[in-house]
Amino acid sequence: MTTVPRLTDAERDAALSSLPGWVLRADGLAICKTFRFGDFAEAFGFMTRIAIQAEKADHHPEWFNVYNRVEITLTTHDAGGLSTRDVALARAIEQAA
Amino acid sequence: MTTVPRLTDAERDAALSSLPGWVLRADGLAICKTFRFGDFAEAFGFMTRIAIQAEKADHHPEWFNVYNRVEITLTTHDAGGLSTRDVALARAIEQAA
Numbered sequence: 001m002t003t004v005p006r007l008t009d010a011e012r013d014a015a016l017s018s019l020p021g022w023v024l025r026a027d028g029l030a031i032c033k034t035f036r037f038g039d040f041a042e043a044f045g046f047m048t049r050i051a052i053q054a055e056k057a058d059h060h061p062e063w064f065n066v067y068n069r070v071e072i073t074l075t076t077h078d079a080g081g082l083s084t085r086d087v088a089l090a091r092a093i094e095q096a097a
Numbered sequence: 098m099t100t101v102p103r104l105t106d107a108e109r110d111a112a113l114s115s116l117p118g119w120v121l122r123a124d125g126l127a128i129c130k131t132f133r134f135g136d137f138a139e140a141f142g143f144m145t146r147i148a149i150q151a152e153k154a155d156h157h158p159e160w161f162n163v164y165n166r167v168e169i170t171l172t173t174h175d176a177g178g179l180s181t182r183d184v185a186l187a188r189a190i191e192q193a194a
Binding site: 040041044047048051054055060061062063064065066067 | 137138141145148151152159160163164
C-alpha cells in the first residue's frame with residue numbers, strides 16, 4: 001500500500017479554512033462535521049452519495065447516523081492523521097450535502 | 098404520535114434469547130450488535146437494505162460505520178426503552194446480514 005503523506009499544520013489550516021463547518025478533532029488527527037436533514041430518507045440519501053464517492057476514491061468516512069443527523073469523521077490511518085485524501089473527501093461531501 | 102409500550106423485563110429477555118449476538122446496553126434501554134463484512138461496499142450494502150426496511154417500518158437504527166464494521170443500537174424513544182419495534186427491526190437486520 002502506498003504511504004500517504006500527512007498534511008503539515010499549514011496545509012491543514014489552509015484546507016480547513018476552505019471547508020466551512022469542519023472542525024479539527026481535539027487530537028488534531030481528524031476533521032469532523034455534523035449534518036442535519038429533514039428526515040431519515042434525506043440523511044441516508046446523502047450517505048449513499050458519499051458512499052459511492054468514497055468507494056471510487058478508496059477512502060472511507062467514519063460516520064454515525066441517527067434519524068436525520070449524520071456525524072462524519074475523516075482521517076487517514078496510513079498517514080497517521082490528515083492527508084489530501086481527507087480534504088478531497090470533505091469537498092465531495094460538501095457537494096453531496 | 099401513538100405511544101409504543103415498553104417491553105417488560107421478561108419480554109425483553111425472551112426477545113434477546115432469540116437474537117444471537119445482540120446484547121443489552123448497560124442502561125437496559127437499548128440493544129446493540131456489531132457486524133463485520135469483507136469490505137466497505139459489503140457493509141454499506143447491508144446498511145442500505147436495513148435503511149429501506151427501517152423507512153418502511155418508520156423505525157430507525159442508531160448506527161456507526163467505519164470501513165467494514167457496522168455498530169447498531171436499537172431503542173424506542175417514544176417508549177423510553179425497548180419495544181416490539183426494536184425486536185422487529187433486529188429480526189429484519191438479521192435477515193439483511
